[in-house]
Amino acid sequence: MDEFRLKKAETLRKKGTPPYAAKCDRTHTLEEGKGSKDGTKIRTAGRVMLFREMGGMIFATLQDHTGRLQVAWKADEIPEEEFKNVQEFVDLGDIIGISGERFTTKKGEPTILVKEWTMLSKALRQPPEKWHGIADQETAWRQRYLDLMSNRETYDRFLFRSLFLRRLREFYWAHDFIEVETPVLTNAASGALATPFVTHHKGYDLDVFLRIAAGETFQKECLVGGFDRTFEVARCFRNEGLDPSHLQDFTMVEHYAAYWDYEQNMAFTEEMLSIILKDLMGTTKLQIPNREGKLLAVDFKPPWPRASIAELIQRDCGIDIHSTATANALRAEIVKKKIRLEVDIASLERGNLIDQLYKKVSRPKIVQPTFLTNHPTDLSPLARLNDDDPAITDRFQLVVGGWEIVNA
Incomplete structure (x- = not known):
């Protein structure tokens, strides 16, 4: 002081x-x-x-x-x-x-x-030298109050997040969803593939996990119990690495609707995000950073394109995953095309090979909001099988600027 x-x-x-x-x-x-x-x-x-x-x-x-x-x-x-x-x-x-x-x-x-x-x-500390904008990112993150005071852009980002969540809830309520609150401490870390945080419950003398997803099991139990549509804005925790798309604790929004198929869910997601952004920003045209931090011009105006993961991979590297029915066959094609993935492919199964190949050759090229569909069964073994083609599943991802922002 x-x-x-x-x-x-x-x-x-x-x-x-x-x-x-x-x-x-x-x-x-x-x-x-x-x-x-x-x-x-x-x-x-x-x-x-x-x-x-x-x-x-x-x-x-x-x-x-x-x-x-x-x-x-x-x-x-x-x-x-x-x-x-x-x-x-x-x-x-x-x-x-x-x-x-x-x-x-x-x-x-x-x-x-x-x-x-x-x-x-009375302020008892001298404000930082760069009072009119904290330039050092480390200081901005560790002393967020200084960042908020001196960088209006940071303040507006906090405000936008609050307004976005309010408008998100209002949209759900307007479409007959009810908000639920599910346990943070769970007996099993389910709903995603991630390393959980572990803690100990003294009352039960039992190790429990901090949830890694937004109460998937509990929301499904709500539907079994008779609720028609539910959603949760949930704080989740994953004990993994840190990068611009992964934090150890973060907010996830998850919803469930009885009697909808994945096509209806895509239509709802498209309507919800495009309307909320237009309401808050006055436009559907935004600039967002990609994984390298470069700002990209993005337009959330519907309709958004839909593409299968097989179509994208074949377009971007020439590999037809439909003709490579085994992990060895796909691995051979990857080697033949001289594609270097971010992981050691020697021990990967076919589903993981497809996922890593897509992330290498296709995902960075997706700028505009795009629904990724028709995931192969061995990539998404727990998803619902497609009625016409059991080799693919009825699920989707929304990818924008190289980021996966919705997974369903």
Whole structure:
């Protein structure tokens, strides 16, 4: 902590002014204050982001959850002692409350002429040198509060996530889904192929697992019990490697609908995501990073193309997986084509070979939202077999910008 800031906090206490106020009754947010007419009486609050003195005036830029607004103190508008208190006690990072009157400067800047002010929360640490944007990614991740304060893009990302989940729930509810909450601690790590976190239940003297998927078994039990459509927004945990598409704890959304086939599920997914993005962003055209971090232009406007995994592999490397019925035959084709996969192919079964081949030659080329269908049975042995061709399954994945974002 900064000893000079600590002394300022102590001095405020001695003066009878708590450096950490219990509350602040605002009449306006900063954005509302900015949009008000000149002459409007305003009481608001925010964090001091800029602070400068110019002759007989002090200017500060405050920031709250809605944006930023300039405020100003004039030496001839408030008591001399109060003006000196502003000079002595206000630092960058402090949260202050002010009341005054809105006016517009000669340069056209909306500003509040402060008549009264109070310290709401005295910052005891000096803000980082790059106060107007944390450039170091490690600092941004480990001290997210600094990232949020200084990078509006980060703040907007947090806000978008919250709004997205709210709109997602509303869409489910509008389509007669009910939200369920299933156990995080389970006796078996099911619903995906992943390494679970293990903990010990003292009450039962039993090892249990943190779930690796969003309550698949429990949601299916809900359908067996009579519910028609369910969904869950679930925190999941996987004790595996870390990369841009894998975190040890993450949010997964999973839903189940009785009487639907996978075609209806695709249509629902397409409608849901395209409508939500249009509602929140005002457009279906976005830019998202691929696995190398390069921004790609993506349009979620339906209809989205559908392609079988066999079609993509044959298009992208010339291998017909239908004519390679065994793992050895497929392995020979991969070697013949001089395709180097990311794993040792010597011991892989046919299903895993198909999966690794697709991820190598096809997935990076998928930019626009695309439904991947007709997965071979040995790639998805637990999925429902197709009625017309039992060699493939009734399931799909949604791939965007090289990322698999839906698996069903």
